[in-house]
Amino acid sequence: MAQLVTEWVKVTSDISIIARISGEVLFHNLSGTKEEVDPFATPMTGAGTLGSTVGLLDGAINLGFAEIEDRLARPEPTLVAYIVALVGAYHTSVNTPRNLRRAAERFEALGRPEVAAYLEVRAREETGHDRLALKDLHALGMPADRLVANFIPEGISPLCERFDNLCIQDYPIGCIGYSYCLERIAALKQRSDIEKVQALCPTGVDATRFLRSHSSLGSEVSHVEETIEFVASLPANDRTSVVQETYQSAVILAEGYNHELLKSDEQMIEELERALGEALPRLRGSYLMRDETRGARSAAWAE
Numbered sequence: 001m002a003q004l005v006t007e008w009v010k011v012t013s014d015i016s017i018i019a020r021i022s023g024e025v026l027f028h029n030l031s032g033t034k035e036e037v038d039p040f041a042t043p044m045t046g047a048g049t050l051g052s053t054v055g056l057l058d059g060a061i062n063l064g065f066a067e068i069e070d071r072l073a074r075p076e077p078t079l080v081a082y083i084v085a086l087v088g089a090y091h092t093s094v095n096t097p098r099n100l101r102r103a104a105e106r107f108e109a110l111g112r113p114e115v116a117a118y119l120e121v122r123a124r125e126e127t128g129h130d131r132l133a134l135k136d137l138h139a140l141g142m143p144a145d146r147l148v149a150n151f152i153p154e155g156i157s158p159l160c161e162r163f164d165n166l167c168i169q170d171y172p173i174g175c176i177g178y179s180y181c182l183e184r185i186a187a188l189k190q191r192s193d194i195e196k197v198q199a200l201c202p203t204g205v206d207a208t209r210f211l212r213s214h215s216s217l218g219s220e221v222s223h224v225e226e227t228i229e230f231v232a233s234l235p236a237n238d239r240t241s242v243v244q245e246t247y248q249s250a251v252i253l254a255e256g257y258n259h260e261l262l263k264s265d266e267q268m269i270e271e272l273e274r275a276l277g278e279a280l281p282r283l284r285g286s287y288l289m290r291d292e293t294r295g296a297r298s299a300a301w302a303e
Helices: 050-068 079-094 097-109 113-128 129-139 142-150 155-167 175-186 193-196 209-213 220-233 236-261 263-278
Strands: 007-012 013-018 025-027
Touching: 007 050, 007 113, 007 236, 013 050, 025 050, 025 155, 050 175, 050 220, 050 236, 050 263, 079 097, 079 129, 079 142, 079 209, 079 236, 079 263, 097 113, 097 155, 097 175, 113 175, 113 220, 129 209, 142 263, 155 175, 155 236, 175 220, 193 209, 220 236
Parallel strands: none
Antiparallel strands: 007 013, 013 025
């Protein structure tokens, strides 16, 4: 079996992700073994491959989300929830170009021009995405600029703080893992998901610009493929750090996502009104407000 293992990364004190060239993923739990010796405690040192890199990165995301699977809320989608999602989307995108350029400058200073160049390209590609969220909020009749200046969803704050902190580290390689986590999840969204969100909007209103851009219809799929190829080319210690941060970001994202899902429409409207200092009667009177029925809601806020 050892000959089939291509790469492995220890992501918690007792769990390692093991990936083969084929993309097959295994999770090794030390607490479930009879011996106290961890065969994957020694960091990997070999070269990366595309298949094993995909396995490690996606395995890290799946493992992070698995921690909330048994308590994941599944509410019906509503317009109120989508508005809050767009505010969150603004906050996860507004500082992305600046943060990535800051990390790029650090890698340039460290003599890693290839990493700096990759991050510079990503910074250019992400520029202006916050404005898409603002346009969508404006289209829905919200005072978008004032709203995002005064309100950030509670579940999204830790994610934004995480990215800010990653990009100012002395060796900010983890920012690639964070970015991969968000882009990989966004790339899972299909046309049908966007159509469901569009159905929540008033007739004739286009408020899915951000969502379309951050879905399989936008550039996320190519971004994911490019990141996998780049991470596979990195030294083993860098690949390890990227995978570990992908896992940590997935845990934070999952917890924040669930935190917002657990809120009722009434709670979300109260948060919006406190931030704006005014009542939002149109939202309170909307037939799209959620009752206690549970279903599936779009995770647009998590981009």
